[in-house]
Structure formats: structure tokens, C-alpha cells
Amino acid sequence: MFINVISFVAGAALLQWQRSLPDPYLLWLIPLLLIAFLRFTRARMPCALLLGFLWAAFDAHLGVRSALPPELYARDVTIRGTISSLPERHDRRVAFEFAVDELEYRQKLFPSPGLIKLNWYIDSEALQAGDRWRLTVRLKPPHGFMNPAGFDYEGWLFHQGIRAHGYVREDLQNRRLGEGAVRFRLHNVRQHIRSVIERQLQQGKTADLIKALVIGDRSGVGAADWESFRFTGTNHLIAISGLHITIIGGVAYYLVSAFWRRIPWLALRLAAPKAAALGALWAGAGYAALAGFSIPTQRALIMLSVVTAGIILQAQYKSSRSLGLALLMVVLLDPAAVLSPGFWLSFMAVAVICIAVSYRTGQRRILYSWVGMQWFIGLGLAPALLIWQQQVPLAAPLVNMLAVPLFSLLIIPLALSGTLVSLIWPIVGYIPLVAADWLLDIFRTMLALIAQFPLHVSAPPTLSFVEWTFVVVGIILLLLPRGVPGRVPGLILLLPLVLHAPASTPRPGEFQFTLLDVGQGMAAVVQTQGHTLVYDAGPAYSQDFDAGSDILVPFLLRRGITRVERLILSNGDNDHQGGVAGLIGKIRVDGVLSGEAWRVTETTASACTMGMSWIWDGVKFSILHPGPGESWRGNNASCVLQVENAAGSVLITGDIESAAEQRLVDCCRGALKASIITIPHHASATSSTEQFVRTVDPEFALASTGFLNRYGFPRAHIVERWEAQGARVLDTALSGAIAFVFSPVHGIVGPNNHRFRARRYWTHLPEMNRGSY
Incomplete structure (x- = not known):
């Protein structure tokens, strides 16, 4: 029986790796496979595998069907339903889950998305779990940051059954309707x-x-x-x-x-x-x-x-x-449930304990047995911890x-x-x-x-599937009782944890440029063969989450990077340097440059000035703005960095606006031509002048924005301006992290859009429509 259950679970897990769901008509095979499982003993394992796959597909189809319709994104909609969780108190807001009964937009009823997550900027004492409310809200689909080694927030929300999230609008019509159904009263008791x-x-x-x-x-x-x-x-x-x-x-x-x-x-x-x-x-x-x-x-x-x-x-x-x-x-x-690390850790812990108890018997002292059990559990859970917690x-x-x-x-x-x-x-x-x-x-x-x-x-960042298999088998062998052959080979199979290939790095003269998806902010990484530069650290969203520790650090560690030779902070705003403390707290940073060094309080920073340049591994780095002796403030103080090799160049512009753009056109017209540019100030209406766009004339123009952000970035007419110049515009809100490799041999390789490359069936693939949130 146990092997058939494992096959069923493996089938359900296999479904979670799919980029799209199988055709719903295939679900009609479930009863046929069940009959085959019961009648044909030799076919039980493959039947169990297929049953698990199709059963998980059936469940996933139900979840996908309750997605929020695109025409309701960032619109004021009316909902009625019940607060279905404990309201969580934060600095100036309350977060809670809401079970939607009715969803109305312009006097038209839409199918309920079921469970949603809301923020409300209100005194938390006014909210009681289990109460029914009529609310005016703005919603958007589950949409998280998509970065290599990043947390899959969209997958987590899908597993929790949450199909949309948003915030409550100020509206005199918002009101309590009374107590909710009995099934929600439990949360009132908990509160x-x-x-x-x-x-x-x-x-x-x-x-x-x-x-x-x-x-x-x-x-x-x-x-x-x-x-x-x-x-x-x-x-x-x-x-x-x-x-x-x-x-x-x-x-x-x-x-x-x-x-x-x-x-x-x-x-x-x-x-x-x-x-x-x-x-x-x-x-x-x-x-x-x-x-x-x-x-x-x-x-x-x-x-x-x-x-x-x-x-x-x-x-x-x-x-x-x-x-x-x-x-x-x-x-x-x-x-x-197979998406959850806790699922695997809990069942693996029970399995390891069962194995330990099955053959570690006898009149041993309690303390000795307890110590041995802890070592046994620690060793047995090691593969899962290495995979999920690194x-x-x-x-x-x-x-x-x-x-x-x-x-x-x-x-x-x-x-x-x-x-x-x-x-x-x-x-x-x-x-x-x-x-x-x-x-x-x-x-x-x-x-x-x-x-x-x-x-x-730590888990080596470069282990292949085969090497991971060796490690898992090696640990299983080490868990065998004393005297059973195979424990010594188990130690040998663990060697990939020590003797592993170094992380892939660019070749001499090459560099990799990655614009990370940090929401409404910016963070980019430039890696040469032996050096790493980070441009901006992204925003700090709360005391518990910032782009530095939660996005940049996992990305760097996945690349095998434990040292950043230079950190450039374009300006002092939170969306560019909010993650500095999280970054420098976990990664060694040798030097910091900033356009507003006086606003950097987490570490010592020097002013970046035009004329600064250096060469790493055949790749040239140059600061083009601000100029010597100039006293820019705010967005226009942003450091402008050019990175170039024989394949092309990247122009990283921070938050500069039209005044700084004009200064660059006047002083550096010949140096501004770039293969790739990060669009100034998230493609706002105050940047990307026609003259500047013509001067840079890039192949790719990259915008770093938050999905359906409240500023309406990137502005549609700015996107059209870059496209009219012949540039292909990419946006981190739509593409996730965007990576290019500049190779003197192969030219510019990319773009690698992480949202599309790493997508699963629950991943939100937004259309190219825009609106403020």
C-alpha cells in the first residue's frame, strides 16, 4: 500500500511543476484509472501516479476558475462577505482575510473570488472576526515578486485559497451588516x-x-x-x-x-x-x-x-x-499541500522517528536514546532543509x-x-x-x-539533480542500523556537498546584468568574472520585509556571491535604498557610492561623481552623473552608471528627470549610446525627453515598477516614446527579473524574463494594460 500512496503523492507533486493545467476533458479518466487500479494489481503503481496527477489537476482547475476577472483589476468594486481571520494589526493598517459572498461592479454581479486578503487603514478595534461587512475595495490578482531564488508568494496564496488581494477604499457606504455565519464565529472567539x-x-x-x-x-x-x-x-x-x-x-x-x-x-x-x-x-x-x-x-x-x-x-x-x-x-x-515545505518536513519527521523506533530498541538510558533520536531526526531532515531553506x-x-x-x-x-x-x-x-x-x-x-x-x-548553489539524488541516498544509508552494509558508502555519497563545482560566473570580458523585480523600486546586479556590483537595494516594505534581505541576498547567494565589491545607491529615497540594512547585514559590502551620500545612515558612503571609472575583468564601469561640484537634490542627484564591454553597454539611470537628462545630453552625448537602458524614474512623465531618448537609442528599455502601482508607472506615452525609437520595452512588473549576458563572443544574450521562464500554472501572466492601483 505504502508504495502506491507514494506514487499518488508523486503524481500530485508532478502536477505542481506544470506551466499550464491539462485539458479538463482528461479528468474523465479518473474513474477509469480507479477501476484499473482496483482490478489490475501490476498496474497499480502507474495508475496511482496518474490518479494523483489528475486529482491534483481537478483541484487546481477549481482554484483557477475562481480567479478575479481582469476587467475588475484596480476598480472600485462593492463586496459583501465575512471577516474570516484574525485582524492583524500593523502600524497604520489592519490586514485580514475576507470571505466574499457577493461582488458587484457598476450594478452588475460577478462570480465571487471566494477568499481575498484586504488591508484597511482604520482603527483595528472596529473590526471583529466573524462579522459581515459591505465594503468598497480595490482588488488585484495575486501578484508577487518573481526572482531567481525568491519566495513564490503567488504559489503560497494559491495554496491558502486566496484569489485576490487589495485594500478598502474610503466610502461612507462601508458598514457592518451583522454577525456572520456560525462557521466564522470561531475566529471571533480566537480574537x-x-x-x-x-x-x-x-x-x-x-x-x-x-x-x-x-x-x-x-x-x-x-x-x-x-x-x-x-x-x-x-x-x-x-x-x-x-x-x-x-x-x-x-x-x-x-x-x-x-x-x-x-x-x-x-x-x-x-x-x-x-x-x-x-x-x-x-x-x-x-x-x-x-x-x-x-x-x-x-x-x-x-x-x-x-x-x-x-x-x-x-x-x-x-x-x-x-x-x-x-x-x-x-x-x-x-x-x-505538496507545495508546502511544512508538509514534507512533518511527514519526513514522522517517518524518520518511525524508522528510529523500529530498530533502536533495548534497555538504553532515556537520555542516551533522546540524544540519539535528535541526531537521527536532524540527519533525516537534512535533505529537505537543504532544498527548502538552503x-x-x-x-x-x-x-x-x-x-x-x-x-x-x-x-x-x-x-x-x-x-x-x-x-x-x-x-x-x-x-x-x-x-x-x-x-x-x-x-x-x-x-x-x-x-x-x-x-x-549551506546548500551548494550548483548541485545537479543527480548530485542531489546522491546526497539523499547517502543520508538514507546513514540512517540504516549498525552492522547493515552501506553506511560507509553513504558518507561517500555526501561528497557533492563539499566537492561541488563553483557557481557559474561570466568569462573574462563578459558580464551579466540582472534587473530584479522588487516592486515599485529598483535593484540591479552586475557580475563580472571575479567582481559584483549592486545598483540600488530596493525598498523596505515593513520591519519584517525589505528587498535587500529578502530579494537581493537570496539571489546573490544562489549565484554563489558572498561579497559585493561596490554598492551604488542612486539616491536616498526608500524605493532605492530601503533595503540597504538588510543587504549589508548578510552580505559583505566593500564600498558604497551614492548620489545623496548624506542620506545614507546604515553605512559610510562616498559621493559618486562624473569621472569615476574602473575596469573589472575587462569590463569598464563609468559614472556619468552628477558632475563635479554640482549640487543636485532628490531624483536628479541619482548616480548614472555606464557598464560596457565589446558586446555593448548598459546605462543605469536611477531616478533622473528631464533636467539631469539635458545635462547628460549636453556633456556626454557621444557616451550615452547604449544597448540597454533602465528607463529613468520608472518611466514617469517627468523623464525620458524626446532628445534623451533619441540620443541613447537603445535596443532594450527596461522599467522597474510595481504591478498596478498607484503612480501609474510606466506612463503609456513614455513607453510609446521608447518604442517609437525602436526599443523593446520590458517591465519587471510584467516580466519579473530581467537578465542579459554581454559576451564578446556571442553578443548580447537575452532577455531572460523570470516570470515566464519559471512560471507555474498559478503564476499570474498580466496583460499589457495599465492603471493606477
């Missing part, structure tokens, strides 16, 4: 519990962590804390998942069993193990409800249900059969050896009991909550100290 925790721990230091542990509300956990958890391999302790459901289920099983056995007439009617199993299931379901039945808790509850069913039915399931049943149920109910924290086994018992035996029971008692008797409930807060504060302090020395094994 009340959140208020109780916040009230009880007004002076506490870890209220945000306790809210994450009790009700699954992680919105208040800061980026610094998540970084510590990631570096120490303890992030699984904060997100309510299998471990937490298992802890509560186990405690409930023990308590119900002990109580049941003491009352004979109860034990006669229902055996204590069965009663305890039902109690464990109810307790696990209750904890999952507190977490809002999030997707990880749903997975954990399904696994607990399979175990409970085995106990009640007195079925003697092998561990592999129980794991297979749970795996099958999860993928049947949610085929897109690193394995070496401190994780040691830290988890102490942290798991601390959370299981003290922190989680104290936090839950304190919260539940506080609902009816706040004075008594305060004591365990404060105790949990005190323990969590100590734990967080210790993690922060350990995270200062982030010892980890």
Missing part, C-alpha cells in the same frame, strides 16, 4: 482570547510568542525572532503543527485513560484505550480550532485521526501503513534536545492552561501565563545568543 492574553501580559515580554503558541497568531512575532528560530532549527516550536497537536493529544490520552480506569462502570461500557483515544482526538481538535484550523493543524489532525481510528477499530497497523493512510488523506483533501543549522539537534521537553512539559501546558483559566478567573490564570512568559523570555534570550554564531551547512 477574544487574543485580547485576554494581551490584557494579562501587558507587562510581559513574550506576549506575541504566547499568542502564536495558543491561537496560532504569529503576526506579532518579529523578524529578529524568526531569524533566531531559523538559525537554531526551532521555528517548528512556534508554529502550531504536528508537535503541538501530539503533545496535547498525548496529555489528553494519559489523563482520560487514568480517569477511565478508576471508574469500573465506564470501563465496562467502553475500553479505556478507546475512550482515551477519543479524548486525545477531541483535545487535538480543540487545539486545532484555537489555531483557526490552519493548514498545518489540519494535517496534524488528520494524522491523529488515523491513529485514533486504528486504536478504536483495534487494527494492528504497521507504522508505515498508518503514515501512508495519513499521507493519502491529506493529499486527497488538499492536493496543493541550509541545515548544526546547532538544531542540541537545541531541540533541550527545547522540545521544555515546550512539551512546561511552556505549552502553562500557556494553554493559563489562557483557558483566564477566561473565567483572570487572577488565577495570570500565574501560569506569567510563568510561561518568564520561561519563553529566557528561552528567546538563549536562542539570540546561539544565533550570533550561526553554524550551518
Whole structure:
């Protein structure tokens, strides 16, 4: 059975790699394949694979059909529905999920997109989870940044069932309609519990962590804390998942069993193990409800249900059969679950534990067995962590050896009991909550100290599929019992992690230019054979997300780059230098130039001035603006950089406007001719004068903008002006990251548009229409 389940899951996973969905008519093969699976034993594996593929396709077709119609993009539409999540409080806004019942535009009803994500610039106290509202909103389809090594935000939203996102417009017609359906009342209860925790721990230091542990509300956990958890391999302790459901289920099983056995007439009617199993299931379901039945808790509850069913039915399931049943149920109910790293990590962790328990028996001391188990789990999860997190924290086994018992035996029971008692008797409930807060504060302090020395094994950026296969097989061999042949070859198969080919770099005289997709901002990377230059660091969107640490750093590391010789910041605006702190905090930067050096506060910067030039690996870099002694301010102070070799040149212009363009035409007319230009100031109406466009005369003109941004960039008449000059205009909002290779031998190779190259069936491929958002 287990191998057939694995085939079914593999089929569902295979569907997620498709760029487009199969024809819906193929879904009629599902009943035929099911009959073939039941009748022909030898054909079960391929039938299971195809069944998984088509079942996932069926689920995906349902999701794609509820997409927002293009004619409603960035339009004021009226929606009615229910707040279906905890409102998340941010600086000046509230974010929440909204289940749409009706969608109306110009007195015409459209099909509901289902679940959407909204921001509202309003006092959060006015919003209660579970309430129905009539709102005027502006929506757009799920559209994230598309960059090599970047997070697939669109895929994540698709997996969450969110089909659009936007914000609430100021409108006197916005009003509460009353309480929503019963199925949404749970979130209202969770919001009340959140208020109780916040009230009880007004002076506490870890209220945000306790809210994450009790009700699954992680919105208040800061980026610094998540970084510590990631570096120490303890992030699984904060997100309510299998471990937490298992802890509560186990405690409930023990308590119900002990109580049941003491009352004979109860034990006669229902055996204590069965009663305890039902109690464990109810307790696990209750904890999952507190977490809002999030997707990880749903997975954990399904696994607990399979175990409970085995106990009640007195079925003697092998561990592999129980794991297979749970795996099958999860993928049947949610085929897109295979997109989640948590799906694979949770099931792999259970599989590794089952393997360890199956042959590591005997009268060993508890401590010795616990230490061995942590090493076993760490080694077993290493391939998945290398693939999804690009690193394995070496401190994780040691830290988890102490942290798991601390959370299981003290922190989680104290936090839950304190919260539940506080609902009816706040004075008594305060004591365990404060105790949990005190323990969590100590734990967080210790993690922060350990995270200062982030010892980890990083995934090489150049491993091929075959080399990854060797690594996975090698780890499987190392997990074999002592005495079984194959453990030494397992070590040999791990050599690709050490003896791997260096990351691909340009040849002498070549350079690669990449304009990254950072939304409404700019960040570009120029790489020669031995040097790297970064032009602008993109915007900082919040305290927890900025283009430097979340877009630039993953891209550089994927390219095998750990050092940036020069960082140029065109000007001091947030959309160009907001990500500086995130970049320099994780990547070594040797020198910084800026058009407004006085506005750079994160590091020491020098002024960029016309006449500066240098040669790296046969590639020439020249600063063309500002001129010596000139005192430009704002957009026109932007550094203008020219990069050239025998194949052609790139002109990177920052935010310059018409005045700076005229100065460049007057002083550098002969040097302005370029193969590729980044369109000044995101193709605004105040830049790209006709004279400047004629002088540059590029083959490609690149705009760095946010999708449906509120400024309406790039302006249509500016795009037409560049196209009239013969340039092909590309926009990061439509194309994702855009890359070119300038080769003296092969000329200019590109463009490589990441949104099209890396697309999946859920990827939004926008049309070339524009509008402000």
C-alpha cells in the first residue's frame, strides 16, 4: 500500500511543476484509472501516479476558475462577505482575510473570488472576526515578486485559497451588516482570547510568542525572532503543527485513560484505550480550532485521526501503513499541500522517528536514546532543509534536545492552561501565563545568543539533480542500523556537498546584468568574472520585509556571491535604498557610492561623481552623473552608471528627470549610446525627453515598477516614446527579473524574463494594460 500512496503523492507533486493545467476533458479518466487500479494489481503503481496527477489537476482547475476577472483589476468594486481571520494589526493598517459572498461592479454581479486578503487603514478595534461587512475595495490578482531564488508568494496564496488581494477604499457606504455565519464565529472567539492574553501580559515580554503558541497568531512575532528560530532549527516550536497537536493529544490520552480506569462502570461500557483515544482526538481538535484550523493543524489532525481510528477499530497497523493512510488523506483533501515545505518536513519527521523506533530498541538510558533520536531526526531532515531553506543549522539537534521537553512539559501546558483559566478567573490564570512568559523570555534570550554564531551547512548553489539524488541516498544509508552494509558508502555519497563545482560566473570580458523585480523600486546586479556590483537595494516594505534581505541576498547567494565589491545607491529615497540594512547585514559590502551620500545612515558612503571609472575583468564601469561640484537634490542627484564591454553597454539611470537628462545630453552625448537602458524614474512623465531618448537609442528599455502601482508607472506615452525609437520595452512588473549576458563572443544574450521562464500554472501572466492601483 505504502508504495502506491507514494506514487499518488508523486503524481500530485508532478502536477505542481506544470506551466499550464491539462485539458479538463482528461479528468474523465479518473474513474477509469480507479477501476484499473482496483482490478489490475501490476498496474497499480502507474495508475496511482496518474490518479494523483489528475486529482491534483481537478483541484487546481477549481482554484483557477475562481480567479478575479481582469476587467475588475484596480476598480472600485462593492463586496459583501465575512471577516474570516484574525485582524492583524500593523502600524497604520489592519490586514485580514475576507470571505466574499457577493461582488458587484457598476450594478452588475460577478462570480465571487471566494477568499481575498484586504488591508484597511482604520482603527483595528472596529473590526471583529466573524462579522459581515459591505465594503468598497480595490482588488488585484495575486501578484508577487518573481526572482531567481525568491519566495513564490503567488504559489503560497494559491495554496491558502486566496484569489485576490487589495485594500478598502474610503466610502461612507462601508458598514457592518451583522454577525456572520456560525462557521466564522470561531475566529471571533480566537480574537477574544487574543485580547485576554494581551490584557494579562501587558507587562510581559513574550506576549506575541504566547499568542502564536495558543491561537496560532504569529503576526506579532518579529523578524529578529524568526531569524533566531531559523538559525537554531526551532521555528517548528512556534508554529502550531504536528508537535503541538501530539503533545496535547498525548496529555489528553494519559489523563482520560487514568480517569477511565478508576471508574469500573465506564470501563465496562467502553475500553479505556478507546475512550482515551477519543479524548486525545477531541483535545487535538480543540487545539486545532484555537489555531483557526490552519493548514498545518489540519494535517496534524488528520494524522491523529488515523491513529485514533486504528486504536478504536483495534487494527494492528504497521507504522508505515498508518503514515501512508495519513499521507493519502491529506493529499486527497488538499492536493496543493505538496507545495508546502511544512508538509514534507512533518511527514519526513514522522517517518524518520518511525524508522528510529523500529530498530533502536533495548534497555538504553532515556537520555542516551533522546540524544540519539535528535541526531537521527536532524540527519533525516537534512535533505529537505537543504532544498527548502538552503541550509541545515548544526546547532538544531542540541537545541531541540533541550527545547522540545521544555515546550512539551512546561511552556505549552502553562500557556494553554493559563489562557483557558483566564477566561473565567483572570487572577488565577495570570500565574501560569506569567510563568510561561518568564520561561519563553529566557528561552528567546538563549536562542539570540546561539544565533550570533550561526553554524550551518549551506546548500551548494550548483548541485545537479543527480548530485542531489546522491546526497539523499547517502543520508538514507546513514540512517540504516549498525552492522547493515552501506553506511560507509553513504558518507561517500555526501561528497557533492563539499566537492561541488563553483557557481557559474561570466568569462573574462563578459558580464551579466540582472534587473530584479522588487516592486515599485529598483535593484540591479552586475557580475563580472571575479567582481559584483549592486545598483540600488530596493525598498523596505515593513520591519519584517525589505528587498535587500529578502530579494537581493537570496539571489546573490544562489549565484554563489558572498561579497559585493561596490554598492551604488542612486539616491536616498526608500524605493532605492530601503533595503540597504538588510543587504549589508548578510552580505559583505566593500564600498558604497551614492548620489545623496548624506542620506545614507546604515553605512559610510562616498559621493559618486562624473569621472569615476574602473575596469573589472575587462569590463569598464563609468559614472556619468552628477558632475563635479554640482549640487543636485532628490531624483536628479541619482548616480548614472555606464557598464560596457565589446558586446555593448548598459546605462543605469536611477531616478533622473528631464533636467539631469539635458545635462547628460549636453556633456556626454557621444557616451550615452547604449544597448540597454533602465528607463529613468520608472518611466514617469517627468523623464525620458524626446532628445534623451533619441540620443541613447537603445535596443532594450527596461522599467522597474510595481504591478498596478498607484503612480501609474510606466506612463503609456513614455513607453510609446521608447518604442517609437525602436526599443523593446520590458517591465519587471510584467516580466519579473530581467537578465542579459554581454559576451564578446556571442553578443548580447537575452532577455531572460523570470516570470515566464519559471512560471507555474498559478503564476499570474498580466496583460499589457495599465492603471493606477
